[in-house]
Amino acid sequence: MNLALFDLDNTLLAGDSDFQWGQHLxxxxxxxxxxxxxxxxxxxxxxKAGTLDIQEFLDFQLKPLSRHSRSQLDAWHKDFMEKRILPLITLQARKLVNRHMLAGDLCVIITATNSFVTGPIARAFGINHLIATEPEQRDGEFTGRVSGPPCFRDGKVVRLESWLDHHNLTWLSFLESWFYSDSLNDLPLLKKVTRPVAVDPDATLRAHAEKNGWPIISLR
Structure with missing residues (x-):
């Protein structure tokens, strides 16, 4: 069995879902x-510059979730999917995911964006497994805080390895592992897999990919 990991924003999506959610609200x-x-x-x-303070950002981004009921948030999200997300899903991205699925690979979206925003997007791709930053919930409603370590930079490796352990898997469970990403922020995880792939990369990731002979592709 092989493992196929996909970053979401500016990789499978031709845009950033976190940013678009804020703009939608x-x-x-x-x-x-x-x-x-x-x-x-x-x-x-x-x-994009690699200087983000993830805790400061999550405080900013998750607070609006705590101010509204889950039913209202879900209604806004349905409209958000139709107006802002589905137009960002390219045919090339769907073909890439489908190729790995047809090969029988274990497909996982792994993203720094919170699971409330990204859960329905993963389902739109037909991917059952999502590793994302988790917003804290109490009695089904969001508190505005984060639960556990953010799925960002080295945190992606931590969260992935915890997820693998929960499923009785390790890196050695896979003959090969792919990770598709656009961002310099994902270098820690790109260096862990056997098949790192730069997708429409930022300048820093492009330079790193060229130096190390990693494939560079476009899904746009």
Whole structure:
């Protein structure tokens, strides 16, 4: 058996779901545009530059979940999927996922974006396994805090290895392991797999891939 890991934002998606969720809530009038949009853009630029403080960002991004009922959030998310996410899913991305599924590989989306935002997106790709940053819940409602370690940078390796252990698996369970990512933030996990692949990469990841002979592909 082989393992196929997929980053989500700017990899399988031709855009960033975390950023788009914030913009969607602004568009719905849930968040104040003047106060929220500039901060949302600032955090996104920090992420791309590799300077993001993940705890500061999660405090900003998860707080809105705590201010509304789960039923209301789910209704907004359904609209979010239709208007902002489905247009970001390219045919090339679907073909890549389907190729690994047809090969019988264990397919997993692993993303720093929280599981509330990304769960329905994983299902849209037909991928049953999602490892994501987990928003804390109490009695089915979100508290605005994070549960466990964020699935970000080295945290992706930690979360993945914990997930594998929970499923009675290790790296040695797989003949080969792929990880597809666009971001320099994913270098810790890219260095762990046998088949790292840079997808529409940022400049830092592109340079690293070229230096190490990693494949560079585009799903756009």
């Amino acid at each position: 602004i568009e719905q009038g849930v968040l104040d545009r003047e106060l929220h949009e500039a901060r949302n853009i600032e955090f996104y630029e920090q992420y």
